[in-house]
Amino acid sequence: MKKKYIHLYLTGLLLLSVACTGNFRDYNTDLSGITDDDLIIDDNGYGIRLGIIQQGLYFNYDYGKGKNWPFQLTQNLNADMFSGYMHDAKPLLGGSHNSDYNMQDGWNSAMWTHMYSYVFPQIYQSENATRNTQPALFGVTKILKVEAMHRVTDYYGPIIYKNFANAANHYRPDTQKDVYYEFFNELDSAVVALGGYIEEKPDANEFARFDILLDGNYSSWMKFANSLRLRLAMRLASVAPDKARAEVEKIKKNGYGVLETVTENVAVSTQSGYTNPLGELNLVWNETYMSAPMESILTGYDDPRVEAYFKSCTDVKFKNEYRGIRQGTCFAHNHYAGLSKLSVTQSTDAPLMTASEIWFLRAEAALRGWTDEDEETCYRNGVMTSFRQWGVDGVEKYLQSELTATDFIDTYDEENNIEARCKVSPKWNQQDDKETKLEKIITQKWIAMFPEGCEAWAEQRRTGYPRLFPVRFNHSKNGCIDTEIMVRRLNFPGTLQTEDPEQYLALVEALNGEDHGGTRLWWDTGNNNLE
Template sequence: MKKLRFKLYKPVAIIALAAGILGLNACTKNFEEYNTDNTGLTEDDLKADFNYIGGFFPQIQSSIYFNFNNTTADYQLQQNLMGDVYSGYMMPPNNFRGNVNNMTYSLVDGWNAAPFNLAYNNVMAPIYEVRRRGAAVSAPEFWAIALILKVEAMHRVTDIYGPIPYSSYGSGGTTSSYDKQEDVYNRFFKELDTAVTTLNTYVTQHPGVSLFAKFDMLYGGDYKQWIKFANSLRLRLAVRISGVAAAKAQAEAEKALNPANGGVMEITKDNANVSGFGLKNPLFTIVTAWTDNAMNASMESFLVGYNDPRLPKYFDHATAYPGKYKGIRIGSLVEAKPAYNGYSVPATAETKTFKATTPLQLMTAAEVWFLRAEAALNGWGNAGGTPGELYEKGMRASFSQWDADPVAVNNYVADNTAKPIDYVDPRNAANNHVAMTNITIKWDDAATKAAKMERIITQKWIAIYPEGQEAWSEYRRTGYPKLFPVVTNYSNGTINTDIQIRRIPFPSTEYTSNKAEVEKAIKLLGPGAADNGGVRLWWDIPH
């Protein structure tokens, strides 16, 4: 295990203190050595206006959907070449490593380590430092927000790998023990309990006061909005485990939806988006400067098939095929650039949805309405309506978020004929595939529960774009939407082409520095499990 070092510095006119973290191994728990602040400020100097703990939060917030210090290459590995592709959202027009890469299920270890190392070095380590500096006592509202951000960041990590080091993180020693995923989730719920209780108490006792405002990249210091985010996050996690821990899932969902606890996201203003402090949207760079991103064929099938009014907000027309939207199927053996550069890309040229300044989306009100629709479908309390009513509210919330025409919304939710289309690759017929489903849009109370679930998840999938990591998790949990399978599977039989990829293996650095613990972690995946991409996580049960 290597030691992490904090470097405290003072960017001009932006923030009085921020934390940069150096180090290669993400599980490090030896924090006894720290660099001094090169501004000459002491910890006592910074306590007056809470910079001594608040200064860590810009790094934490911009390291979830990773682009801390605008290191776009890290984001590309953490998110864009994993969740964004496996979710059916995107596919690079780049034949990285001669097409022997994550898109063809030949999982690249150097890529696989990115979500693990980035989260521990840039989220867990600074949160540990916030705790070490006594935030839980001296600034409990700061600590509450740290816990919310911790859960938001680390549920993404456990949903990539399965067991992760969590409960013992920061306890000292030279190894990091892994928790099974069920225990990690249970700890998430407890941490959200602490956060919501703390913030509700603070808001009652200090109405209108927010010392966190100048560090806040999501809500400008509005603690009531943070409470809604925490409750919405609890609902997301509750629904995630509904297939494997139904009673626990229902209890946590009903707690999240209990109005007495502060409410959940309902309108666009509630959305959790990260911006400010010079943060740039990495998709803009990847698309416009690197030409490394394009529409996935599954997105084309659904959005074009549904004549979805959001399509121009999501993607640009294909320059190689004027007037058309054209995606690339996952696992296609793409030729070297610029062969596929004329396919549709995330909207940077026409509607300019994705600019350098576009906030990074963590969670939206639309997602929450769809979560509520599923809660109602499960018969849980506090959902606030019937499944059909909540399903329609989810679509309307998404259209509102993307500034769609109200008339278009009405036509869309009433459409009972439009269906996903077959995929045709004009460059290579070997990539063609018939549509995976004939599911329509309009709610049908007479449909089977499976059809109702498919509608809910399909529309949620469309609505939460471009957050591919969450979309991939929901695909694994439910099997919806029905995505095109990988064209070329180089996994040597470890990943089933039809079932598709279920997780990412642990980084090789864990085998060299934490071997005994990572071997225990593999056993926590289940009897006879191996560390490969075909093994299901705890909440990912066959459907």
């Protein structure tokens, strides 16, 4: 990390160690820094709040303390790495940290702290401000609420959701099952509010100037709502298949459809002042590099998207090659600094959901017999849409390829070498069993969702695909994280145990397991239940 950023990084860690992790107890003291005057200028009240929420999803909002280190802690040093996407080439903390399951509370508390200190208070206030007077913005708020908070529950499990700011109910946490079921209720409310408004005012676009995720059209937000419902429904495919299938049926009955074309992606736009924090970490801090699984799968498949995702090595020994870093090797050197960095820049839109992801969700739904679509057609459409999204040619050749992942050969330490774990190829074979087909679907979805590590990590945990490399060294506390099963969740913030032990104990009770990284979440069953 460059010296001029060290003070910001350390300040961030300090703030996370002392910040109130339970801002739901007094939402009026949220830390967003928005004044009443800001809210009334040029009718900005609704839009400013929604703007904060949108930027908070892929965290890059400056509250006066810098705006890139929060993202690094919130996402990059956990989900982006645990998903198998990226790794830092620098030996942070001497080489032992989240990478080898020496879990760092100052890093892992960030998603909780920032969502409850900055984002959820704005969601709460936006709901209250729009519920009875602005149905379209109320619907948009509900969609953003689900998009924001499913990322939080997918990190930790139980969260404070239905009882946020509810002193009468003692801010009681919800189990993850209750949270997910409430997500679907929220999406129901969003669809009703937006649908009625569109029918009444089909050409209305008053939200357009505040919309930094889509095109400002309320019909696009309806597609987002349906697509989000599909994402969350498939998350429950093993743990609650009847509920999941019922939610898929709701999408069929909604006339607005889901994201389908290459232009229908949900991403935080950099056209109006937002800058992509991953680009800053990549180009200025020099801390985001290709992972070993990415190298193994993309180079093994001879996948042309590798050139869109990553830069070739600057190390002359590996000129024009794409080489990555294996997680959990505890290296204490800088020999990987010349390997493949990301192609993401500060001006790259930050992706939250792509049409290709939705095609792969449709492929899985078809595979499970929940729709009458053809799983191969959906699978092929997912790959083709991803290729088009990245402006890459050769998709038909790729879809006929029977290449598989390559073994990982470390560029510095042969002790880190490991045989390829991913054995499926891109080619769809109708004769394959359902589990093999699912592995192909999820592996291609994992490739297509890059670089959005939150969703990739969640789906990898749910399905076990793609097959990632285990850490070489496992320094989890008391061996609580299994090397082969890998990290399943993040601990609740450590400060909760001292600042609010009653709340902490309620969260652990709702988790129904020990508060460590080896405890599975509710939807994480370890079985894909395809039959």
